[in-house]
Amino acid sequence: MLAVLDAGSYYHHHAIHGAPYRHLFDRVIYTPDLDRAALEGVSVLLVADRNNPVLLRRHADLILGHWRRGGTLVVLGENEAESWVPGVRWSPRPTNFWWWLEPGAKPEHQYPRPEHEFFRHVPPEDTVWHYHGVLQPPPGAEALITVPPDPEGRDQGGALLYEDRASEAGRLLIATLDPFYHHGSRFMPSTTRFLDGFLPWMNRLARQEAVAEG
């Protein structure tokens, strides 16, 4: 079962309840209502980008419990995950909304694991838009999208998406990317293409994992 945390913002409303994706979510949990019963039977828990970090910190034990018990936890960007997910290290970067206007601009994104199943659903080019910071994956985690060191020395480079199957019994997929916000604001087509591939994958994963558990 795929469950998503819906913070009640307009962009979550459009991205979650709008026609293209609504059928992919088996359960929509309004974040202020999150409790143990809401997570019953859930195999993949998706924390949509730009949830309210105060509520996420308050519910951290519940959310992390899902990961610790063997479930898949997906945390998208701008959720201040470094304040409530153990082991997450994050460095903010000033956002360059304009990189694609610079002459000869080439996205700096790198894909160290192109064979990963993520890319069978989301082609690399659909992961490219501005970003807000980089993650330092812990030992044992695998970076799927990386960027080189900040030219002004703010960080040594890092991941925009990594997978951690080592730290707990379950799987953590964590990203700095914020596609729900941009798709839900009807701005930035690459974020819509990202969700076009990512959410069906999440849905399929939730079904596979339910079978495995059963």
Next chain:
Amino acid sequence: MLTYGHAAETGAALRRFAAPGRDVVPRDQYALDEEPLEHHAALVIGMHADQRHLAARAGRLAGYLAQGGTIAASGHLAYPFLPDVSGFQPLPTGHLDDLRIHREAAHPIWAGVSEQDLTFRRGVAGFYGRGWHIPPPRARVLHSVGREHRPLDIMWRHGKGRVLLHGGNDLWSFGAGDIARNLFDWLLAGPEVL
């Protein structure tokens, strides 16, 4: 000013202008029920707000307005928390003319800011607004968007109070002219000033 978790960032653009007697107080949105709204000249609601939570309190917000309060809100209305106005209506997209911003009426908040300034950021259209709302009868439409001139910045009275809805990203963070400062002055100008 309501916050929704990112208290430090919320409304930083407006809080720059706070002064003694002209304070901007951030309040967690989920503490709204305990907040005596009538103590505040204006309530600012940003684009990231939990609108579902606000919609459950729409009657209280309308009551605050009726008594002479001011609400300035940004974003697309997905849940009905403001009185009299419709939900968000998307625009056809794909053509520059669908995203062009038109001035329908001059207003001091946008003094010195041209239609061009609102339409383009570094030559890119679409940052200011990408959709519209059906305004209440007798509302003032200040800016519209697209070939059909769909209402984007709308100001109207509700009882003794007033509402400003900007149907896009937070108006106070749009970096053109002195929008944030002028908006701050408007918020504190008194309910009779539209």
